[in-house]
Amino acid sequence: MKTVDLDEIMAWEREYRRAFVNTLSGIKAAFLLGTQDINDRNNLGLFASIVHLGAAPPLLGVVLRPPDAQQDTRRIIQINTHFTLNAVSVDQIESAHQCSARYPSDQSEFDACKCTPWFSTHHLAPYVGESPLKIGLKAIEFADVKANNSRIVVAAITEIHLEEKLLGIDGQILPAAAQLCGVVGLNAWHTHHPAKNIPFARVI
Amino acid sequence: MKTVDLDEIMAWEREYRRAFVNTLSGIKAAFLLGTQDINDRNNLGLFASIVHLGAAPPLLGVVLRPPDAQQDTRRIIQINTHFTLNAVSVDQIESAHQCSARYPSDQSEFDACKCTPWFSTHHLAPYVGESPLKIGLKAIEFADVKANNSRIVVAAITEIHLEEKLLGIDGQILPAAAQLCGVVGLNAWHTHHPAKNIPFARVI
Numbered sequence A, B: 001m002k003t004v005d006l007d008e009i010m011a012w013e014r015e016y017r018r019a020f021v022n023t024l025s026g027i028k029a030a031f032l033l034g035t036q037d038i039n040d041r042n043n044l045g046l047f048a049s050i051v052h053l054g055a056a057p058p059l060l061g062v063v064l065r066p067p068d069a070q071q072d073t074r075r076i077i078q079i080n081t082h083f084t085l086n087a088v089s090v091d092q093i094e095s096a097h098q099c100s101a102r103y104p105s106d107q108s109e110f111d112a113c114k115c116t117p118w119f120s121t122h123h124l125a126p127y128v129g130e131s132p133l134k135i136g137l138k139a140i141e142f143a144d145v146k147a148n149n150s151r152i153v154v155a156a157i158t159e160i161h162l163e164e165k166l167l168g169i170d171g172q173i174l175p176a177a178a179q180l181c182g183v184v185g186l187n188a189w190h191t192h193h194p195a196k197n198i199p200f201a202r203v204i
Helices: A006-011 A014-024 A071-080 A090-098 B006-011 B014-024 B071-080 B090-098
Strands: A002-005 A031-036 A042-047 A050-055 A058-064 A082-087 A133-145 A150-162 A181-184 A188-197 B002-005 B031-036 B042-047 B050-055 B058-064 B082-087 B133-145 B150-162 B181-184 B188-197
Touching: A002 A006, A006 A014, A006 B150, A014 B050, A014 B058, A014 B150, A031 A071, A042 A071, A050 B014, A050 B058, A058 A071, A058 A133, A058 B014, A058 B050, A071 A082, A071 A133, A090 A181, A090 A188, A090 B188, A133 B133, A133 B150, A150 B006, A150 B014, A150 B133, A188 B090, B002 B006, B006 B014, B031 B071, B042 B071, B058 B071, B058 B133, B071 B082, B071 B133, B090 B181, B090 B188
Parallel strands: none
Antiparallel strands: A002 B150, A031 A042, A031 A082, A050 A058, A058 A150, A082 A133, A133 A150, A150 B002, A181 A188, A188 B188, B031 B042, B031 B082, B050 B058, B058 B150, B082 B133, B133 B150, B181 B188
16 A cells, blocks of 8 residues: 655645545536526536535535636626536536636637526526536525635525436436436546445444 | 426425435545544544545545534544545445444444554544545634534545555546445445546637
């Protein structure tokens, strides 16, 4: 087994360190985050740090990196509060990945990355038409990380649009049924497959 | 496509709603979180909401659910600050899953779940000997979510112990090389496999 300490990590070349630390936390489901700015321009960005915060009320957390990295998304969510999360299936990988490029604020990633904006009647932000699992959210709180200026958007789920095959009989979403993808770090896209389903663990 | 709104979700039976909302955010890498309490007792819990917060300095975020759910872990991290995250490989699924049971505070999950505590010379919390990827961390900040009393532990990485085969030539961790697992919701364990590696996206 290889041991690496903090001094060694900090002495590494920047790109190597970035690849290492970004991949340490392992696979995460990939989502396209959709917003609409005050000029009715539709924006889209790739996010993989989405966490479950609670089921009643249904809350998700979205980690936003420091302001310089995701300036548009951060600013728009703060003003508009409405946004969408759209899961990425295996045939959307290239277009989703391209959404992580830094397009200028006046250019819609929907056009640049060939995604189709789709609106529901009850939500003010654009969904990705091609996505098999679309989640509508409203930001209700911001938890700030002082250590490096990251921000966790706490968001209430307002509606969900999903392909029927994604919904299991007991309420579970079955991501593999629509070939939903995850990403390890910034560029390693992965598919995933059920290995074992184990009931709620009890003390034995 | 099926549409579900918030009223419908809140009207569902509790277990169905819990399964649905817990799985919405998709696959997440599974980790066993190791701590040692003030009586030198080694504790272990299953966590899947680990997020990357930054590479320099290397920071991870760990979402802790409201106090009643993960009381021991929450209390110990607040006092001791040192803890470990240990990735779970496919042959560890059963023992890792069993660690999510609510054992009494005076019982070590290491014993109950047949995991071997292992200590490095420079860290005050126990690692899981069997894990192919062990991360030593120190909590430096707590970001609280008022909406439901969740807490995000902001932690600095202090050291890493990993099997050599996990480390790619460019610094990337390759989780599939050690059959590391992810979990969807609370009980659906998944393996994952590389689909596509795409370089950093640029505006085209």
